[in-house]
Amino acid sequence: MPLATVLLARGPRLLPSADVSMFFMLETILTPIWTWMLFAEVPSPRVLLGGLLLIVTLLAHSWWRLAVSLRSTPPVPAQYA
Secondary structure (H helix, E strand, O other): OHHHHHHHHHHHHHOOHHHHHHHHHHHHHHHHHHHHHHHOOOOOHHHHHHHHHHHHHHHHHHHHHHHHHHHOOOOOOHHHO
16 A cells, blocks of 8 residues: 555656646546455446446557657757767
8 A cells, every 4th residue: 555655755856737637537436346255246238347447548548659759859950869
């Protein structure tokens, strides 16, 4: 538990705020699944659908950010080429 707290406190400094908020949403949707696995509680179909929606959104956003960053990579100056 102390390691998780330290990582949650230090990790967001290295990422953009939009990504951090989406990762916290991912934790929110994974909690019912972990509860399902550990305590045998069965989530409703709406919970699973909401989790799937957030995971797809997170993947699409990550793919989009990667594509934008690859397109906007500045060219290498001639003196370093």
